[in-house]
Amino acid sequence: MSYRVVEWSTGTVGRHAIAGIEARDDLELVGVWVSNPDKVGKDAGELAGLDRELGVRATDDKAALLALKPDCIVHTSMTDDRIFEAVEELISFLEAGVNVVSSGPVLLQYPIGVVPADLVDRIRRAGEQGGASLHVNGIDPGFANDVLPLAMTSLSQRIDEVRCYEIADYSTYYQPVVMRDIFGFGKPLDETPMLFQPGVLSLAWGSVVRQIAAGLDITLDEPL
Secondary structure: OOEEEEEEOOOOOHHHHHHHHHOOOOEEEEEEEOOOHHHOOOEHHHHOOOOOOOOOEEEOOHHHHHHOOOOEEEEOOOOOOOHHHHHHHHHHHHHOOOEEEEOOOHHHOOOOOOOOHHHHHHHHHHHHHHOOOEEEOOOOOOOOOOHHHHHHHOOOOOOOOOOOOOOOOHHHOOOHHHHHHHOOOOOOOOOOOHHHOOOHHHHHHHHHHHHHHHHOOOOOOOOO
16 A cells, blocks of 8 residues: 655755655655746656656646645645745645645744644644644754754763754755845845844744753743
């Protein structure tokens, strides 16, 4: 038995997702959604940079993809600059009875204390209504700065401090919206980028601190 999967986007993450889906015998790629009109009609293999066609043509018709009744949508579209629009998108999938694995919005990776309770309840009700589940995860948040440190603490007899750093080479990171509008590269020095607007850092990485605290069964001294 294989699970029928729709890949939602073919960008930086989506291309790798298609390759990963194709590599598994228990997954069947049945549809691909794209936002770029120039990609409509192209084969998923071509869009993923594979050396072969997969027999699945990309479309921007959301209703047609939901009509395929997939078991799961792998949602990897850009969410950093449209967080609440993306949340509504995920809710619509759940209400349609489709399980979702998503790379964002990252604030849903560990929403406790990060996302308003009424929004979490809406997502939960949508899943209950459709009989579907939502799993949001990534490398960070989701592994490198939260799950991995917690795993490492299990090897320690005494813990005095947990300190996490993220060091990345963004020279090869082709995501103009993130680099310019969110991080502020190439912008005037006196212009505050989205990343440093009030509350944004807590939304983006607050889950990391809260998840480590929960894993160590400690209470934070100060709100993030």
